[in-house]
Amino acid sequence: MKIMIIGGGGREHALAWKIAQSPKAEKIYCAPGNAGIASVAECVGIGVMDFDAQIRFAKEHAVDLVVVAPDDPLAAGAVDALEAAGIRAFGPRKNAAVLEGSKAFSKDLMKKYGIPTAAYETFDTPETALAYLETAPLPIVLKADGLALGKGVLICATREEAKEGVKTLMLDKQFGSAGDRIVIEQFLTGREVSVLTFVDGRTVKVMTSAQDHKRARDGDRGLNTGGMGTFSPSPFYTPEIDAYCREHIYQPTVDAMRAEGREFKGVIFFGLMLTADGPKVLEYNARFGDPETQVVLPRMQNDLVEMMEACIDGTLDRIDLRFDDNAAVCVVLASDGYPEHYQKGFPISGLEAFDGKDGYYVFHAGSKFDAEGTIVTNGGRVLGVTALGGTLKEARANAYKAAEWVHFDNQYMRHDIGKAIDEV
Numbered sequence: 001m002k003i004m005i006i007g008g009g010g011r012e013h014a015l016a017w018k019i020a021q022s023p024k025a026e027k028i029y030c031a032p033g034n035a036g037i038a039s040v041a042e043c044v045g046i047g048v049m050d051f052d053a054q055i056r057f058a059k060e061h062a063v064d065l066v067v068v069a070p071d072d073p074l075a076a077g078a079v080d081a082l083e084a085a086g087i088r089a090f091g092p093r094k095n096a097a098v099l100e101g102s103k104a105f106s107k108d109l110m111k112k113y114g115i116p117t118a119a120y121e122t123f124d125t126p127e128t129a130l131a132y133l134e135t136a137p138l139p140i141v142l143k144a145d146g147l148a149l150g151k152g153v154l155i156c157a158t159r160e161e162a163k164e165g166v167k168t169l170m171l172d173k174q175f176g177s178a179g180d181r182i183v184i185e186q187f188l189t190g191r192e193v194s195v196l197t198f199v200d201g202r203t204v205k206v207m208t209s210a211q212d213h214k215r216a217r218d219g220d221r222g223l224n225t226g227g228m229g230t231f232s233p234s235p236f237y238t239p240e241i242d243a244y245c246r247e248h249i250y251q252p253t254v255d256a257m258r259a260e261g262r263e264f265k266g267v268i269f270f271g272l273m274l275t276a277d278g279p280k281v282l283e284y285n286a287r288f289g290d291p292e293t294q295v296v297l298p299r300m301q302n303d304l305v306e307m308m309e310a311c312i313d314g315t316l317d318r319i320d321l322r323f324d325d326n327a328a329v330c331v332v333l334a335s336d337g338y339p340e341h342y343q344k345g346f347p348i349s350g351l352e353a354f355d356g357k358d359g360y361y362v363f364h365a366g367s368k369f370d371a372e373g374t375i376v377t378n379g380g381r382v383l384g385v386t387a388l389g390g391t392l393k394e395a396r397a398n399a400y401k402a403a404e405w406v407h408f409d410n411q412y413m414r415h416d417i418g419k420a421i422d423e424v
Helices: 010-019 051-060 071-076 078-084 094-101 103-113 126-133 159-171 239-259 293-299 304-313 392-403 419-423
Strands: 002-007 027-032 065-068 120-123 140-144 153-156 182-186 191-200 204-212 215-217 221-224 229-232 265-275 278-285 327-335 360-364 367-369 375-377 381-389
Touching: 002 010, 002 051, 010 027, 010 293, 010 304, 010 360, 010 381, 027 051, 051 078, 065 078, 065 304, 071 078, 071 094, 078 094, 094 103, 094 239, 094 265, 094 278, 103 120, 103 182, 103 239, 103 278, 120 126, 126 159, 126 182, 140 159, 153 159, 159 182, 191 239, 191 304, 204 239, 204 293, 229 293, 229 392, 239 265, 239 278, 265 304, 293 327, 293 360, 293 381, 327 392, 360 392, 381 392, 392 419
Parallel strands: 002 027, 002 065
Antiparallel strands: 120 182, 140 153, 140 182, 191 204, 191 265, 204 229, 215 221, 229 327, 265 278, 327 381, 360 381, 367 375
């Protein structure tokens, strides 16, 4: 098969790396890709939102399967456009990707079908939101309704912070049109867990659990980012919690989407909070998470191409999804100043240290080749250094050891990824 991946970050590198292991994968393209992805796929200069160019390329090169990885093209209907052109595609159609594309939609869906989540209200004007905040319980969470690169969530401890948050989202438009509507919801406390699932419209196959670290700085301080590191599995996601989530969250979500005429095929990412009152849904993503994919896929035994085809064909019930009995930790090496202002274009050294080392991986999130063919930094999150281990503590030690093998100027990382496992 000829397979094209849409996207160019760490998630897409992990997907390309895993797809390359499939005997079904004869040739892999990635649009636009990055310098790391170029080691396993042919990168082509097509943007993630350029559906016409993607379709032309797929037809000219007889591509058998297009994997749409990022949220923006999914929400804008990339899969619909590809399918309309007769091209097989992996990912939810536009009417199903709204599960992530609109926080208000997903909250209303959970309320309608009794799926546990935080209490909430939705607001279309800053005036009504501010009036609500006058008496709302604190702390409180403000969420931009639309896509905001994983950053449109504000946790506010005081009424003043909350009012400033409304200004940031709805008036200053820090996240553009994503903040035209906002959701204000109850602040939940507990352990956060991320669970990825394969979905074929009816059947759900649950992948291993993970936990992301969103804040930029050690100790969960600083601004929200796209993710500074992650580990898998979560020791807090017990078999009892898994059984509860399968019955009350995962299957009901898939059934609800089908009942609404929005059959979901692809990957649903469940962001959960393990509260004292049981697991509750914080958010849905309609695709593989980043950087969670970088710790989940290295532990998966199955052929990823077979899993994707089963989602498309509605045959997931025939597959036994299996994961290794080990652990993985990913430490993100970022450009200092991320997620706000940072410099790019610094040469990256030491990447060859990963060659031939089993259980150690470096997934490129923001890299490119400069005019001389040198790999240089090209983003806020630059690399995801992932390592396996027999236990989480071993995997964590291996990941931080491997993070020392590479270097670029202006490099920054958190030093406490997976530290919560020390409490277990």
